[in-house]
Amino acid sequence: MSEPDDRWFDEAAGPLVRPYAMTRGRTRPGNTDLDLATQVVTVWTENDSGSLSPEHQAVIELCRTPLSVAEVAAYVDVPLVVVKVLLSDLIERGDVVARAPRMANNLPDRNLLQAVLDGVRRI
Amino acid sequence: MVSVESEAQGAAMVIPTSVKVLVAGGFGAGKTTMVGSVSEIPPLSTEELLTEASTDVDDLVGVEEKTTTTVALDFGRITINPEIVLYLFGTPGQNRFWFMWDELANGAIGAIVLVDTRRLDSSFPSVDFFERRKIPFIIAVNCFDDAHHYQTDEVRQALALSAEIPILMCDARERESSKQALVRLVEHALSRVPATADGAR
Numbered sequence: 653m654s655e656p657d658d659r660w661f662d663e664a665a666g667p668l669v670r671p672y673a674m675t676r677g678r679t680r681p682g683n684t685d686l687d688l689a690t691q692v693v694t695v696w697t698e699n700d701s702g703s704l705s706p707e708h709q710a711v712i713e714l715c716r717t718p719l720s721v722a723e724v725a726a727y728v729d730v731p732l733v734v735v736k737v738l739l740s741d742l743i744e745r746g747d748v749v750a751r752a753p754r755m756a757n758n759l760p761d762r763n764l765l766q767a768v769l770d771g772v773r774r775i
Numbered sequence: 776m777v778s779v780e781s782e783a784q785g786a787a788m789v790i791p792t793s794v795k796v797l798v799a800g801g802f803g804a805g806k807t808t809m810v811g812s813v814s815e816i817p818p819l820s821t822e823e824l825l826t827e828a829s830t831d832v833d834d835l836v837g838v839e840e841k842t843t844t845t846v847a848l849d850f851g852r853i854t855i856n857p858e859i860v861l862y863l864f865g866t867p868g869q870n871r872f873w874f875m876w877d878e879l880a881n882g883a884i885g886a887i888v889l890v891d892t893r894r895l896d897s898s899f900p901s902v903d904f905f906e907r908r909k910i911p912f913i914i915a916v917n918c919f920d921d922a923h924h925y926q927t928d929e930v931r932q933a934l935a936l937s938a939e940i941p942i943l944m945c946d947a948r949e950r951e952s953s954k955q956a957l958v959r960l961v962e963h964a965l966s967r968v969p970a971t972a973d974g975a976r
């Protein structure tokens with residue numbers, strides 16, 4: 653027996669799943685060093701991913717090739733703070749590894765800048 | 776930082792390192808256009824959530840009212856080589872989102888400040904920000920078709936910029952033009968690194 657479509661909400665009501673529901677209410681990642689440009693990549697483990705949320709699993713799938721935190725957020729379509737919490741969980745589990753941006757310590761590096769310069773001249 | 780690249784299983788996996796360049800400027804100066812014209816992928820957009828306590832005083836004493844605002848962030852990428860990826864971040868245009876600029880600017884190579892000569896004053900906050908934090912930046916005057924064309928000296932004077940800050944004219948819609956701005960910025964950043972600071976790498 654099918655119920656009539658009596659949904660009281662519509663697009664204007666906003667997302668039905670509150671963003672922080674995906675993070676079980678956590679608004680800060682355990683790993684606070686994740687920068688927008690930090691590279692993250694999935695590593696092959698024997699970990700059971702069955703207990704993970706669909707969002708965690710989506711991140712694992714996506715990061716089979718290295719991506720920045722910002723890219724993961726854009727592709728999974730969740731706010732940055734949410735993706736940082738998800739990634740932080742996965743890093744803790746060992747499913748994902750991260751590499752901080754090279755100049756995170758703000759020390760300029762001539763070799764790096766020269767490589768970047770050569771690269772942008774080629775595009 | 777969890778620098779655990781050595782733990783990465785699977786023999787030849789290389790985790791690239793990333794570098795950041797910011798594209799700043801007032802609202803409508805062409806930031807997203809410039810990011811899009813040099814990026815190798817269509818510009819991506821993501822959101823940051825900003826939860827702020829309401830400043831309104833109301834009758835609900837003891838009940839904290841909070842509102843959540845989202846700040847959109849546009850960015851693009853350029854793969855420099857298998858080891859280095861460059862990300863171009865357009866900075867949020869509104870001044871109330873300064874807190875995001877700090878994360879964006881942390882470790883950035885530098886910034887391209889896009890200037891619309893019809894609204895010069897809208898670029899002052901960006902110039903101030905990078906000057907104060909000693910982050911290398913250049914000025915790219917986005918030559919809109921209907922805007923009066925100024926000489927670089929006039930722009931330098933109007934923005935009260937010191938002589939060493941590069942200023943160039945550009946068309947943010949044109950890939951080659953945006954590329955030149957990027958090249959100029961990296962050259963400028965490189966020129967500011969003393970040779971003695973050469974890494975041992």
